[in-house]
Ligand code: HEC
Ligand code: HEC
Ligand code: HEC
Ligand code: HEC
């Protein structure tokens with residue numbers, strides 16, 4: 001499997017030899033090459049025509065293989081029994097609503113997976129059936145998208161993992177039949193790598209279904225990889241730059257931008273969707289509205305604004321990468337509490353004199369508690385369910401989840 005494994009020394013060696021050769025050839029040539037490298041254009045955003053795909057990246061970077069199982073990678077997928085969490089068995093495949101005349105059923109057949117609304121009107125009933133085209137989400141819940149011609153819509157029924165049931169899609173009125181929610185380009189910009197939009201001033205949800213790259217792939221964060229791969233395979237690779245974006249080499253602000261394009265709230269786009277590449281100033285592509293001083297920051301969708309409110313962030317060089325490695329799944333609060341100790345000690349906690357080492361591994365529980373989101377709330381047979389998420393405002397919270 002591993003025969004393409006990178007030899008860092010090999011590459012550095014090749015570089016050294018090339019540089020020595022250049023020095024021998026004269027300083028002018030060395031200057032020429034270093035200018036060549038400096039003037040190289042920044043890599044392009046990825047699209048179908050320029051993507052090499054994760055398997056090619058992994059043929060050399062096999063140490064990043066764990067990325068393939070992450071929530072980013074799997075955030076949009078094609079429907080299958082493996083990717084849809086909801087249950088299609090008779091009895092479990094029905095969602096009733098507070099409206100006695102309306103219910104939904106979900107079905108699997110050889111052609112795929114469908115959602116059907118059944119509305120009784122007098123002694124007749126009307127039904128509407130749509131086919132699941134894409135599945136979004138793997139962790140707390142899933143929503144499902146469908147095509148009508150070349151227009152993409154959200155289906156009315158979603159799935160919640162904590163309840164293990166089908167549920168009305170967040171924000172839908174429980175007891176209504178709504179197939180009209182359009183999937184905006186921004187929704188796909190956060191939840192996929194690329195899609196070709198078909199411009200229509202009357203409908204922002206027209207796309208070319210053949211030009212979609214589902215999930216967030218390597219090249220979404222690192223830019224289109226064709227040129228990088230060509231160079232790494234070429235004998236002259238040491239003479240040129242790597243032609244790929246490495247966020248590790250970016251400033252703190254650019255590193256924050258790279259995550260903020262999807263974790264900084266909805267914002268207002270000022271450039272076409274899917275044109276931002278990590279390393280560029282995000283403010284030229286998207287205006288993120290900073291919340292006012294006293295404004296509540298919902299736990300959903302804006303980890304950046306919450307983190308920026310924290311003393312930790314303000315009084316250090318902290319970024320998202322201080323705690324997160326995007327190439328693997330990290331959901332263990334005990335392990336992540338270890339990240340606090342790169343700057344603090346257990347002794348820094350005011351509770352240390354009383355609780356001592358019992359605090360170890362629990363910093364996150366008290367200082368980044370789970371909170372309810374007001375934005376993700378779903379109706380379920382007349383009751384309301386809200387998603388619980390981890391706040392990124394690191395501070396002393398009163399009683400656990402208070403705001
Ligand atoms: C043919 C092998 C090969 C393939 C395929 C490949 N890379 Fe690389 N990549 C390398 C080598 C070799 C390096 C240099 C390693 C070093 O010097 O540390 C590198 C470096 C990088 C770097 C760091 C660049 C820097 O400035 O430090 C990133 C990021 C990267 N690759 C991402 C990718 C992505 C994303 C893909 C798929 C689009 C990919 N690579 C495909 C061989 C490959
Ligand atoms: C969500 C964004 C994101 C995705 C997707 C992503 N990376 Fe990265 N990658 C980063 C960040 C951020 C860094 C810098 C890490 C750091 O400094 O800790 C990085 C660093 C790297 C590096 C250079 C540093 C190193 O650790 O060798 C390579 C190579 C790399 N990524 C390859 C990949 C490959 C291959 C994939 C897909 C399998 C991938 N990345 C997917 C964000 C991403
Ligand atoms: C292209 C949009 C995009 C970018 C860029 C992006 N994210 Fe995400 N991120 C998402 C989405 C969407 C989810 C939710 C995925 C899901 O559950 O379906 C997510 C989920 C996460 C999670 C939760 C993962 C889990 O397994 O619980 C973490 C942590 C995270 N992102 C950190 C980062 C960091 C750090 C960066 C910057 C290096 C980053 N993201 C860049 C879109 C993005
Ligand atoms: C600005 C970026 C952004 C937009 C726009 C956006 N999302 Fe998300 N979405 C995220 C992030 C980030 C997460 C996970 C972290 C969180 O909840 O803050 C997430 C979480 C989710 C989840 C839960 C996933 C899981 O694994 O539990 C679903 C489902 C989802 N989004 C669907 C959608 C749909 C459908 C749309 C468009 C109608 C949409 N989102 C619009 C960024 C976005």
Ligand code: HEC
Pocket residue numbers: 311312313315316317318322336337339340341342343344363364367368394395396
């Ligand atoms: C990159 C370094 C860094 C990391 C990592 C870090 N902090 Fe901090 N934190 C700081 C600094 C610096 C301060 C401000 C200290 C001061 O004002 O004297 C601070 C302040 C705090 C405060 C006081 C907040 C307030 O509003 O006064 C708490 C509580 C705290 N940190 C908890 C944590 C926890 C829990 C973690 C892990 C989830 C963590 N920190 C991770 C650097 C960090």
Ligand code: HEC
Pocket residue numbers: 259263303304307318319320321322323324330331332333336337339340364368388389390392394
């Ligand atoms: C001080 C450490 C720390 C920093 C810095 C940090 N996170 Fe997190 N993050 C955590 C912890 C702890 C969790 C909870 C993990 C879990 O319970 O699954 C988490 C969870 C998440 C989740 C999933 C939230 C949910 O409940 O669904 C997302 C998304 C996320 N982080 C994004 C980011 C982004 C984007 C940044 C930078 C703006 C960032 N994080 C900075 C510690 C950190």
Ligand code: HEC
Pocket residue numbers: 337340341344345346348349350351359360361362363364365366367396
């Ligand atoms: C059981 C909940 C709990 C746990 C676990 C916990 N803390 Fe605290 N922490 C608190 C409370 C409450 C305060 C404020 C106490 C006060 O002001 O009297 C505090 C205060 C702090 C402060 C601010 C001190 C100051 O100068 O204002 C820091 C920093 C801190 N904790 C870091 C940590 C770290 C690091 C960990 C993990 C080793 C941790 N805490 C674990 C509840 C907790």
